[in-house]
Every structure is written in C-alpha cells, then in structure tokens.
Amino acid sequence: MSATLxxxxxxxxxxxxPPLVASPVLRYAIxxxxxxxxxxxxxxxxxxxxxxxxxxxxxxxxVSGFFPPDFTSKRSDIVEGLLESLTMxxxxxxxxxxxxxxxxxxxxxxxxxxxxYLACRxxxxxxxxxxxxxxxIVFVAMVGFGPLAGMLTLSFATIxxxxxLIAEDIEDIAEEQAEAVxxxxxxxxxxxxxxxxxxxxxxxxxxxxxxxxxxxxxxAVLGLVGAGGIGDTLNTSFDRYExxxxxxxxxxxxxxxxxxxxxxxxxxxxxQ
Amino acid sequence: xxxxxxxDGLPDWRRRTPRASLAVWAGWLAALALTIACFEFIxxxxxxxxxxxxxxxxxxxxxxxxxxxxxxxxxxxxxxxDTINIATLGTVLAVVVGFPMAFxxxxxxxxxxxxxxxxxxxLIVSSRSINSLIWALILVIVFGPGMLAGILAIGLRSVGFxxxxxxxxxxxxxxxxxxxxxxxxxxxxxxxxxxxxxxxxPAFAGITVFRWDIxxxxxTVLGLVGAGGIGMQLQASxxxxxxxQVTMIFVLILGTVAVSEWLSAxxxxxxx
Numbered sequence: 358m359s360a361t362l363x364x365x366x367x368x369x370x371x372x373x374x375p376p377l378v379a380s381p382v383l384r385y386a387i388x389x390x391x392x393x394x395x396x397x398x399x400x401x402x403x404x405x406x407x408x409x410x411x412x413x414x415x416x417x418x419x420v421s422g423f424f425p426p427d428f429t430s431k432r433s434d435i436v437e438g439l440l441e442s443l444t445m446x447x448x449x450x451x452x453x454x455x456x457x458x459x460x461x462x463x464x465x466x467x468x469x470x471x472x473x474y475l476a477c478r479x480x481x482x483x484x485x486x487x488x489x490x491x492x493x494i495v496f497v498a499m500v501g502f503g504p505l506a507g508m509l510t511l512s513f514a515t516i517x518x519x520x521x522l523i524a525e526d527i528e529d530i531a532e533e534q535a536e537a538v539x540x541x542x543x544x545x546x547x548x549x550x551x552x553x554x555x556x557x558x559x560x561x562x563x564x565x566x567x568x569x570x571x572x573x574x575x576x577a578v579l580g581l582v583g584a585g586g587i588g589d590t591l592n593t594s595f596d597r598y599e600x601x602x603x604x605x606x607x608x609x610x611x612x613x614x615x616x617x618x619x620x621x622x623x624x625x626x627x628x629q
Numbered sequence: 630x631x632x633x634x635x636x637d638g639l640p641d642w643r644r645r646t647p648r649a650s651l652a653v654w655a656g657w658l659a660a661l662a663l664t665i666a667c668f669e670f671i672x673x674x675x676x677x678x679x680x681x682x683x684x685x686x687x688x689x690x691x692x693x694x695x696x697x698x699x700x701x702x703x704x705x706x707x708x709x710x711d712t713i714n715i716a717t718l719g720t721v722l723a724v725v726v727g728f729p730m731a732f733x734x735x736x737x738x739x740x741x742x743x744x745x746x747x748x749x750x751x752l753i754v755s756s757r758s759i760n761s762l763i764w765a766l767i768l769v770i771v772f773g774p775g776m777l778a779g780i781l782a783i784g785l786r787s788v789g790f791x792x793x794x795x796x797x798x799x800x801x802x803x804x805x806x807x808x809x810x811x812x813x814x815x816x817x818x819x820x821x822x823x824x825x826x827x828x829x830x831p832a833f834a835g836i837t838v839f840r841w842d843i844x845x846x847x848x849t850v851l852g853l854v855g856a857g858g859i860g861m862q863l864q865a866s867x868x869x870x871x872x873x874q875v876t877m878i879f880v881l882i883l884g885t886v887a888v889s890e891w892l893s894a895x896x897x898x899x900x901x
Binding site: 394398399401402403404405408409412413414416419440441442443444445447448451469486487488490491494495498499500501503505508512531574575577578581582585588592595610611614615618 | 717754760763777813850867
C-alpha cells in the first residue's frame, strides 16, 4: 500500500477494497467457470411440473397434518420406536466411547509406536468415511432387521468420531506433566491414568455428551433401512400417508433434539 | 484433598472423602445399570440366531461383493455427477438463505430481540434437528422422485447449520471496528457492509466449504428415498442383490468423499 500515491481519479470514483483474487484474468476466469458450472448443473435438474403440481396437494395435506398432530392413534408404535431409538443411543454411545479410548491412545503419535499408530488411524479413517446409512445397510444384511443393527452402526460411527478428536487432544497435551509422572518411575498405565487422562478428561466428557446428541439424531434415520428406531415408525407412517402421525413423530424428534442439545451444551460448559 | 490418619499414625492421602468416592461409585453403577437395561431392551427385539450366523453371513457377503463390477462404473458417472450437483446446489441454496438469517438471528445485528430473533432461532433448530434424509422423504412426497427433492432436502438441512455457525461468528466479532465505522457517520447498512461482513467472511467461507463436504457424503445416500443421485443406483443394486455393483458404488463414493475432504481441508486452510 505504501507505494500507492494519491490518485485523484480513484478518489473521485470512491475507494474500493482490493478484490479477493488479485489477478483480473484469474478473477474473471473463476466467475466464468462458476457461471458455466451453474448453467450445466441446473440444466441437469429435470422437474416434472405436472407431478409437482399434484404433489402440492399432498404437501398441503402433510402440512395440515401438523394441525393437529396425531399422537394417540399410533401411540404404541411411537412409544416402541422412541424406546428403541433411546436405548440404541445410550448403548451405542457407551460401547463406542469405551472402544474409542484404546483406539485414541493408539492413534496418538506421542504414545504409540508407528505400526500401532497406523493401524489405529486406519480404523478411524474407515469408520469416518462411510455414511451411517451405508454402514447400517451392511449391518442389517449381517444381523437382520431391528435395533441391534442400528446399535452396531452407531457404535461403529462413534469410534471414528471420538477416537479422532481424542487422539488429537492427546497429541496436544502439555508434555511436562507426562514427563513429571514418568520421572517418578510410573508404569505406562500409570502414566495414562495420572499424566494423560486428567488433561483430556474435560474434552472426553464434553465430546461424549455431544456424541450422545448426534447418535440420537442419527438413530432417527436408521429406521429407513430397517435398523430400528423412531425412523421406522416415521417411514411407516409416510408409507401409509398418515401425515398427522408423521407430524407427531417429527415434533417429538425436534423436542428431544432440542433437550439433548441444551443439556449437552450445559454439560460441556460445566466441564470445560 | 482429604487426609485421614492411617493405623500407624501417619497421614494417609486420599483423593476423595469417603462420601464423595461412594457417590462416584454409585454414579458409575447407575450408568452401568442403565446401559445393561437398555441393552436388554434391544436384545429382546433381536433374533439372536441371525446374529450368531453373522460371521458366516458376513463372510458370504464379502465373497459375493468381490470382485467389484468394474464395468458397471460406466453407468455410474451420470448419477455421481448428479450427486455432486445435488450437494453443490443444495449448499448454494443454504448459503443464500442462511446468510441473511444469521444476521437476523445474531444478538448484535438482529432488528428485534423480542420477535425476529426467537423466530429465527426456532427455524434454525427445526432445520438442524431433522436429518436430510427425512427432509428428502417429505420432499419426495411433494415433488416426486428426482434431483429437485434432493437439492431442497440438502438445502433445508444445511440452512440451519450455516446460519447457526455464522450467527455465532457474528456474535464474536471485534466491537471496536464496528464503533470505528459508526463514528465516521456510516448508516446501518454501511456499518454492516464495512465492519461486520469483512470480519466474518473467512469464517463464513470455511463454514460453507465444510458444509459442502458434509453434503457430498449426505447426497450419496439421498437416493435411498428417491431423491436422486448415486443412492438410487445403490438402492436398485441392493434390491436386486447385485453385490459386485454395490461394491463398485462404495468404491466410487469412497473416492469422491476422499477428494471432497481433501479439497475442503485445503480451502479451509487457505481462508482461516
């Protein structure tokens, strides 16, 4: 900026901030590319407007299902689905967190030797790449329909999520404390318990609470592929065009997610 | 740090008072009991014969999945392109709607704390608590199967995400810059454009790319409920038990997700 002299012409047309991409050629190339992509992409959407017009009526019926939602006529289905979702959430979070701790320790470069590190990072990458739904399809094929498949799916997804974040946290610890514990002649497990765990505990608790919240949300869709939970109830009610029941299920999901979100952020504030 | 006196008269250091350690144990016991009760519930809804059969089933499944049907890839390019378009256009939609919503929701820029802010927060929560697959389920009823339902589902789910993270960024801005611009006699719109928007732009760009990356993953499964993209092929292949084709689809998804994750990490690294 220091080289810029006062430019009367520029002052007359008003100051402008420097553009994000300095080279004008590249800048316009990006604009053109974005436009071309937009044209191409929007061109691939095929909308059947007569179908959409018919659907509008169904959409209105869906919206009117919210006034009032029907909690009672499929009550036992809703309760069953909800219990499945909640139990699935609890068990999968516990199993997932318990299994993610060894993986996290193995995936931290400052604790684990290279072969173990690579193996654990491999597990983490595998678990994080696949969408829960895809994992659920495989588990349903293996153990059959029902909440067990959902529980296994969520446990599997929890391992990758927790292990990655905890491993990063272990790598970021203050070395001095671990060093001090080592200097007392502590064994490797004592080092973990007294040098590492106290430093990562707040984040471990916070992330577990957050994951509990995520697992509930995910449990609400696993039913679409037969892995049990409230998603099953929701899918059935859509298939039967019982929109007032579907509305009730959606409202219940929103309320539980809201409650889970508030309590998990409260827990995180409390421990961090 | 409670200290008790041991039998030989020396002080015995303990971490917790007896009462506190009892409470901790009771807490662990309660958590364990809850987990076991939840697992019992799931177990009652599981046909264990299928589960004991799972290793055989799994081995059988893997045997049938390999080798992948490489030639099938030729059919998959168009659905994969559709998937990327669903994710990208959905993200664009979410950004266009979510950006103004964030300003209406943020405590320091909202026009009305009493009315507009709560409405926006409610919209954000509803958008976030409903998974994109459920949004897709609803939208397929209205618009019929196809990409449009997928784009809108991704958009509706992402609006809440983008708006929430952006309004949090707006609430954390540096006030002194706002004050400086206000002191020059700038109007409300000018204050917004010259002191708030430049501060949140890097965070906003990061959020957008992050969400795009998530959306690529989600768009791969939207087809399971008929909302376009490669999930439709996945559903068809699973229904016809064409497992080599399923493997091919998984390989393609894995590749796309890896590329999108790499791309989004690079962009986030560049802007933040």
